[in-house]
Amino acid sequence: MRCSGCACNRRSKMKTLIRLIPVLLVLLLIPGAIACKHSSPLEGTGWSLIEINGGELVDGTYISLSFYRGTVEGNGGCNRYYGEYSTEAPNILNIQEPGHTEEGCVEPEGVLEQERAYFRALSNAATYEIINDNLVIYGQDNQKLLVFKKIRRFQMDPADLIGTAWQLESMNDTAVPDGLSITLAFDTDSEASGRSGVFDYWLDYTASGDRISWGMRTKRDGELPRELEMYALDYTDTIGSANQYNLLGDRLEIYTSKGDTLVYEPIESSGGG
Numbered sequence: 468m469r470c471s472g473c474a475c476n477r478r479s480k481m482k483t484l485i486r487l488i489p490v491l492l493v494l495l496l497i498p499g500a501i502a503c504k505h506s507s508p509l510e511g512t513g514w515s516l517i518e519i520n521g522g523e524l525v526d527g528t529y530i531s532l533s534f535y536r537g538t539v540e541g542n543g544g545c546n547r548y549y550g551e552y553s554t555e556a557p558n559i560l561n562i563q564e565p566g567h568t569e570e571g572c573v574e575p576e577g578v579l580e581q582e583r584a585y586f587r588a589l590s591n592a593a594t595y596e597i598i599n600d601n602l603v604i605y606g607q608d609n610q611k612l613l614v615f616k617k618i619r620r621f622q623m624d625p626a627d628l629i630g631t632a633w634q635l636e637s638m639n640d641t642a643v644p645d646g647l648s649i650t651l652a653f654d655t656d657s658e659a660s661g662r663s664g665v666f667d668y669w670l671d672y673t674a675s676g677d678r679i680s681w682g683m684r685t686k687r688d689g690e691l692p693r694e695l696e697m698y699a700l701d702y703t704d705t706i707g708s709a710n711q712y713n714l715l716g717d718r719l720e721i722y723t724s725k726g727d728t729l730v731y732e733p734i735e736s737s738g739g740g
Contacts, residue, residue: 507554509534509595511676513711514602514615515726519585521611527575529726530585532615533710535678539565539589540710542724543582545572547708550589560595560604588612621713625674628653628712633719633731638702640728647695649702651719651731664699665689668706679712679721705729 516530517523524530524544531541539562540549550565565586572578593607600617635649636642643649651661659670665687672681685703690696708723719731 507534508597509552509554509560509602511535511620512602513618513620515618516585516613517601517616518614519581519588519612525575525577525581528578528581530582531618531710531724531726532589533618533678533724539563540724542708542726543567543585544578545582546570547724548586554595558594558596560592562589562592564590585613618711621677621711623674623677623712623714625656625676625679627714628674629656630654631719632734634734635702636730636732638698638705638727638729644695644698647691647698649699650734651706652734663702664691664695666699666703668703674712677711677713679709681707681709683707702729 511534513533514531516532519530528544529542530544533540534552537551537553538549539552540547542548543565546567546569548565548567550563552560552562554560567586588604588606591606591612592604594605594609596603596605602613602615602617603611604613604615606612630653632652633650635651647664649661649663651659653659653672656674657672659672659681661668661670666685667688668683668685670681670683672679674680683703683706691699705723705725705727706721706729708725708727709721709729710724711722713720713722717733719733721729721731723729
C-alpha cells in the first residue's frame with residue numbers, strides 16, 4: 468500500500484509539474500521579450516543639417532531635426548515642422564510627411580525651395596546610419612539624402628528653472644540695445660512670462676531634461692523707437708521657437724530650432740524691507 472501511495476504521489480507531482488511548465492516558459496520568455504524590444508538610438512537626439520541631396524545648404528540657413536517620443540520636429544529653414552516617426556532593427560526609418568507652419572520666407576534666396584526639398588527627403592527616408600557624431604539618412608535606393616551633425620545635449624533638471632527670473636543679455640551675439648529691457652521669469656513648472664520693451668508675453672511651457680517648448684501670447688501697451696521695437700519684435704519671434712536650454716547658475720542659454728542663441732543673466736531679488 469505504501470508503494471502504491473508513493474506511485475500515486477509521483478503521478479500527482481508529475482501532473483503538477485506539467486501544469487507549471489507553460490507558466491515557467493512564460494516567465495522565462497518575458498525578460499527575453501523585453502530585452503529584444505527595439506529601442507531606437509535616435510530617440511531623444513537632436514541634429515542640425517549639413518548636407519542635402521549631396522550638396523551644401525543655402526548660405527545663411529539653418530535646418531534642425533529632433534526625435535522625441537515617436538515624433539520628429541524642427542525647423543526647415545523657414546517653417547517649423549512636426550510629424551511621426553518609427554524605426555525597426557537594424558536601421559529602418561520611416562518618417563511621416565511632416566506638417567508645418569505656412570510662413571513665406573523670401574530671404575535668403577532659395578530658402579523655400581531648399582525647405583521643400585528637405586521635407587521631401589524626410590518623407591522618402593528608408594534607412595539611417597549614425598557615424599560618430601553624424602546622422603545619415605538614405606532613400607529606398609540607398610541614395611544618401613541628408614547628413615546631420617549631432618547637437619550637444621545637457622544634463623538639466625527643469626525644476627531648477629522654477630522661481631528664477633532673467634534679463635536678456637544678447638541674442639545671436641548681438642547685445643540688447645541701450646534703452647531696452649527684455650525679461651523672462653519661470654513662475655511655475657508650466658507657466659512663464661516676461662516683457663520685451665512694450666510687449667508683455669506669457670508662455671505655457673513643457674520641459675524634460677534640456678528640452679523645452681511653449682506656446683506664447685503677447686500684449687502691447689505702448690510705443691518704442693523703431694530700432695528698439697525691431698529688436699523687441701525679433702526677440703518675441705525668436706523665443707517662440709525655443710527647443711533647448713542650458714542653465715549655468717548665473718547664466719541661462721536658450722536655443723531655438725532656427726539655430727538662434729539667447730543669453731540671459733539673473734535678475735537679483737530686491738529682498739524684503
